[in-house]
Amino acid sequence: MKKKIIIAVTAVLVIAAVIAAAVTLNAKPFAKDKADTEELYRQNVASVGYENAIDTAMPQTELYNTIKYHFEAPLEEGKTEKKAIVLGYDGCRADILAEIDEANSGIKALTKDGAKLLLSYCGGVNYPEKNTQDTSTAPGWCSILTGVWADVHGITGNDITKTMDTKTLLTSLVEDKVADSSTFITRWKGHFDRKNATYLEEKAYCEKNNLPVSFNRCENDAASHAYTLEEIKKADCADFIFVIYEPTDGTGHDNGFSFNNPEYKAAFKTQDAYALEAINAIKARPTYENEDWLIIITADHGGIGTGHGKESIQERMTFAVVL
Numbered sequence: 001m002k003k004k005i006i007i008a009v010t011a012v013l014v015i016a017a018v019i020a021a022a023v024t025l026n027a028k029p030f031a032k033d034k035a036d037t038e039e040l041y042r043q044n045v046a047s048v049g050y051e052n053a054i055d056t057a058m059p060q061t062e063l064y065n066t067i068k069y070h071f072e073a074p075l076e077e078g079k080t081e082k083k084a085i086v087l088g089y090d091g092c093r094a095d096i097l098a099e100i101d102e103a104n105s106g107i108k109a110l111t112k113d114g115a116k117l118l119l120s121y122c123g124g125v126n127y128p129e130k131n132t133q134d135t136s137t138a139p140g141w142c143s144i145l146t147g148v149w150a151d152v153h154g155i156t157g158n159d160i161t162k163t164m165d166t167k168t169l170l171t172s173l174v175e176d177k178v179a180d181s182s183t184f185i186t187r188w189k190g191h192f193d194r195k196n197a198t199y200l201e202e203k204a205y206c207e208k209n210n211l212p213v214s215f216n217r218c219e220n221d222a223a224s225h226a227y228t229l230e231e232i233k234k235a236d237c238a239d240f241i242f243v244i245y246e247p248t249d250g251t252g253h254d255n256g257f258s259f260n261n262p263e264y265k266a267a268f269k270t271q272d273a274y275a276l277e278a279i280n281a282i283k284a285r286p287t288y289e290n291e292d293w294l295i296i297i298t299a300d301h302g303g304i305g306t307g308h309g310k311e312s313i314q315e316r317m318t319f320a321v322v323l
């Protein structure tokens, strides 16, 4: 009698456990970052078709030089004006480019036109040596905009205001008179719209000196994108446009920076479609044929789990598409 009861109870428990496991599996198709190994990351990065390798990735500070040289170089024959745009994908990992939606991709549109597709890194000098800089938003974008790491620009983390000892390209290109105007478009308040924001002092400096440098914070990514399109469609649009889209960063923090997270992939595709619209708007400018455009898509840092800031390859590697 006792044995029968034990067998029956055990059977019920086993069935309950199987049901519970099935329900759990169903509820969580994305197993957080469990399978997000460095090995998988390297495999996916290898399938993207980058021109360089992880160990020869370009420091993100190099983009500063690319933009500066573009404006300083003499105009080609037939061209009357230099223009540049940076379409920033906040928190976008380099492996996710293996998932491009070819029909609706800014990155694909640029590579079709002959853009360089490069691995880049954030987090301070000499990858894969130990990084010297947080793989965070403010340090990353500031390194791209100033061409130096945090040991020089001073932005070792978010919520630190940069001094004017180091100026961003937004200001220096205008002051050097190689660009007529510049604009910074983003939704995150931490750039220039709250206490201790990174560019508070630079914004005040530009206002005080009546420089044609505008800092525009939008309510959300759709608004940032609409603002960007509006700017591009102006006959006399800013010569240097710096826009940051944040779907990948927001989704990564909410439920995972991972190649295995379908929502993270969807966020990437949303902003890559934004970029395509921006690129198409540039090409549709009536004066496009006479303009010399530099178009860059890049990221400030990657991510792992639901965060970033440290030195895993997933956080530290980024990418740059340069046309």
Ligand SMILES: [Zn+2]
Residues within 6 Å of the ligand: 090, 091, 136, 137, 138, 249, 300, 301
């Ligand atoms: Zn970021």
